[in-house]
Every structure is written in structure tokens, then in C-alpha cells.
Amino acid sequence: MAENKKTATLSFDGKTFELPMMSPVLGPDVIDIRRLYADGDIFTFDPGFTSTASCESDITFIDGEKGELLYRGYPIDQLAEKSHYLEVCYLLLYGELPSADELDDFESRVTNHTMVHEQMHNFFRGFRRDAHPMATMVGVVGAMSAFYHDSTDINDPYQREVASIRMIAKLPTIAAMAYKYSIGQPFVYPRNDLDYASNFLRMCFAVPAEDYEVNPILSRAMDRIFTLHADHEQNASTSTVRLAGSSGANPFACIAAGIACLWGPAHGGANEAALSMLREIGTVDNIPEYVRRAKDKDDPFRLMGFGHRVYKNFDPRAKVMKESADEVLGLLGIENNPTLQVAKELERIALEDEYFVSKKLYPNVDFYSGIILDAMGFSTSMFTPIFALSRTVGWIAQWKEMIGDPTQKIGRPRQLYIGAANRDYIDVESR
Ligand code: CMC
Numbered sequence: 111m112a113e114n115k116k117t118a119t120l121s122f123d124g125k126t127f128e129l130p131m132m133s134p135v136l137g138p139d140v141i142d143i144r145r146l147y148a149d150g151d152i153f154t155f156d157p158g159f160t161s162t163a164s165c166e167s168d169i170t171f172i173d174g175e176k177g178e179l180l181y182r183g184y185p186i187d188q189l190a191e192k193s194h195y196l197e198v199c200y201l202l203l204y205g206e207l208p209s210a211d212e213l214d215d216f217e218s219r220v221t222n223h224t225m226v227h228e229q230m231h232n233f234f235r236g237f238r239r240d241a242h243p244m245a246t247m248v249g250v251v252g253a254m255s256a257f258y259h260d261s262t263d264i265n266d267p268y269q270r271e272v273a274s275i276r277m278i279a280k281l282p283t284i285a286a287m288a289y290k291y292s293i294g295q296p297f298v299y300p301r302n303d304l305d306y307a308s309n310f311l312r313m314c315f316a317v318p319a320e321d322y323e324v325n326p327i328l329s330r331a332m333d334r335i336f337t338l339h340a341d342h343e344q345n346a347s348t349s350t351v352r353l354a355g356s357s358g359a360n361p362f363a364c365i366a367a368g369i370a371c372l373w374g375p376a377h378g379g380a381n382e383a384a385l386s387m388l389r390e391i392g393t394v395d396n397i398p399e400y401v402r403r404a405k406d407k408d409d410p411f412r413l414m415g416f417g418h419r420v421y422k423n424f425d426p427r428a429k430v431m432k433e434s435a436d437e438v439l440g441l442l443g444i445e446n447n448p449t450l451q452v453a454k455e456l457e458r459i460a461l462e463d464e465y466f467v468s469k470k471l472y473p474n475v476d477f478y479s480g481i482i483l484d485a486m487g488f489s490t491s492m493f494t495p496i497f498a499l500s501r502t503v504g505w506i507a508q509w510k511e512m513i514g515d516p517t518q519k520i521g522r523p524r525q526l527y528i529g530a531a532n533r534d535y536i537d538v539e540s541r
Contacts, residue, residue: 341504384415415477
């Protein structure tokens, strides 16, 4: 980021500070407050980091007003239409689209790492038989640092690379195993003659008694879901990965931290929550009551799959996802399924309703992804694990960028303390 000639002036208590300003390639200027505490003995207050840039990054850019998402400068809709997930992984990790040879080499490196250590099967079996696949994934991905200890030295670029490839290759296997375990079916080993998305579908849906014929339209839709979720700037889980990594933690531990953060219903858990909500609404007649509740300040209910911290226009991922939903449901001949009808009517009503219009609350990516995944046959508990495996590459790219940043420091926010002031301890008998 280039420092520009502008400065911002901050005055308080008779003191004045000239704060340098910086101009990014895209997006608003930023005020550099790094020396504010050292020079002015003062903090800034920004819960939820709504006005704080926590790092420099050249990976992903979002323009929330325009509804634009770029990976390394390329618009998401172009990538979703023309590229595919592993090529997008290469782009996110290394900064440029690969040549044909580079792509071949990358794909074979990923493919060679799809199996997990056989002992990991025992580790899975330690979980309760009906464990939520996200719970299993947080544990198993964290445990990769025990199974692959030879790629945990963050100061060795070779080990960082091996850890990255291992995670991109093994996360689909781990997510599929978590799913199989939760429904009491045997694990299905990966097949390296299949592409990334087809292999994942097969690991989820094949059984020893019957193989799974991968439908190319479903595998394309799966690949798009992976692509659309691959990265999203400094969101909660990515910031979690960076914060965990800033202490020097190993990459598997950092990605496990990201998965844990993603699980929440305000973040990656929203796709599961959105479909559960559509099912709960049940029929089109019940929609007005749910819309009324969403608008009621005294009711904590929110329309899941609506709204976004950054997008104040249509989520560009939602546009692509909506097209994919139509394609998949058309293929499967279930355009008239009741959940989809509720979704379409809810979208129509919310887009016309003054409350949602004035607050710029549009459907987000999770509103449609749940519908597609449900139609494909996934249980709702698998929606967030699929988001997690797609986002792994983004987390890794951001983690690698942070490790290579010479200005990087351990993340350590300050606070506005509102607790008791200094007071003396009182013995229990006297309290
Ligand atoms: N339904 C009803 N009202 C809403 C909703 C909603 N889904 N989202 C925001 N609002 C209202 C909110 O009550 C507030 O109203 P007021 O100004 O009167 O207090 C106003 O809109 C602004 O909301 P906010 O909570 O200050 O906005 P935020 O940026 O902190 O929250 C959000 C963003 C995504 C957490 C929120 O919109 C939400 O909870 N949405 C539902 C969950 C969801 O779909 N999450 C997936 C996000 S996309 C996937 C991802 O990137 O993880």
C-alpha cells in the first residue's frame, strides 16, 4: 500500500496529531494509527472492526456497495463461469492464473495427497456416533498437526507448501468421512481419476454395496459452490486464522481455529440455519408472520440467508448460486419442491419490503447454497463442512501472506475497560 501525501489531523486535550494516510489499489483510503498509542497514549474503539483494516492484502477485494467480489483482480462471476476450483486455488495461492503445465503439476500434487493416514480412521471412531460433522472436522483438522508433524515448521517454506497442499487435498476426504461417520456408513476412499468435486461427491454418496455415478451437472454445481466460497477477504474466520497464526501456531491448528469460527450461524452456519428456517416456515402462507418477526425489534429472530456485513447490494455469489440452483433443480425435476417455493416467495417479499430495502438486506450466498446442497442429497449438517472445505484455500492463502509480511506482529487488540477500579481483597468471613 502506497503512503500518499494526505494526512488526517486528530486533536484532543490540546494536542494535535498528524496521521499518515494510505491509498489502496481499490477501496477507501485508510488512516495509519499505528503510532497513536505510542505517541498519544490513546486507543481507538471499534468493536466488530467495522472501520479497521487489520492487514495489507493483495488476495481478495470486495466492493460492498457495487456488489463486486474479485479474487486477485478477477471477478467472481467470470471465475465461476469459466474457471474451476483447483485453478482458482492456484490463483489464490500463487497470485496468477496457471499455465497449462503449472495447472497439471498443481492438480497432480493435490491429487497425490487425497488419502488420510490410516490411523486417522481410529481417531474418527473416537467421536460419538451422531457427532455433528463440524465438531468432527474441528477436531480432526486440529489433529492433523499430530499426524503430519513433518509439515508444521512455519519458518520452512517447503513445509508451509506441503502443509498447504495436504490441507487442500485432504479436507474433502475429511469432510466426507465426517459425514459418513455421522450417518453410520463406512468411509469411502478417494479416487484420483476423478476431478476434485466428483471425487468429493463420490466419497459422500457411494457405498460398498453400490458405486455412485457422478452426474456432470451436479459435479459442476459442486465445483461452483467450492469456487464461490474459496475466499472472502478479512471475514471472521479468516481473521481468526490470521490471529491464531500471528502467534506462530502451526498451520493445521490455525485452520482448525478458522473452522471453529466458521461454524457460527452468523457466519458459515447460516446455510444450515437458512434451510432449517425455510423448512420451519413450511408453506408460503406462513411467510408474512416470519417477515413480521424479522422486523420486530423485540424478537431476536432474523431471516437467515439475508444481509451481510459488507455487501449492501446483491451478494455477487448469490447471483451465480441462484442460476446454479435453477440448473440443479431443473435437472433433478424438483422445481416445485415446497422449500424452494417458500424460498422464492420469501425472496420476492423481502426484496420489496421497506424494512429490507431501506436496510439494504439482500439474499446472501447461503440463501441459495442450502437449496442446492439439499437437492443434491446432503443433510443440512453437511452444509457448513462444505463451506469449510471450500474456504480452506482462502484461509491458507491469507495465512501464507501473513507469514511472509515483514510488518506482521502478534495480533493483540486493546480494550475499553469498564470493570471495577482498583480495590482491596476482602477475606471470605468479612464479605
Ligand atoms: N433479518 C432481519 N433483520 C436484519 C437481518 C436479517 N437477516 N440482518 C440484519 N438485520 C437488521 C439488523 O437488525 C439491524 O437493524 P437496526 O439497524 O434497526 O438495528 C440492521 O439490519 C443492520 O444489521 P447488523 O446486525 O448491524 O449488521 P451486521 O453487519 O452486524 O450483520 C449479518 C451482518 C450477516 C451477521 C446479519 O445480516 C445477519 O445476522 N444475517 C443472517 C445470518 C446470515 O445469513 N449470515 C450469512 C452471512 S453470508 C456468509 C458468510 O460470509 O459467512
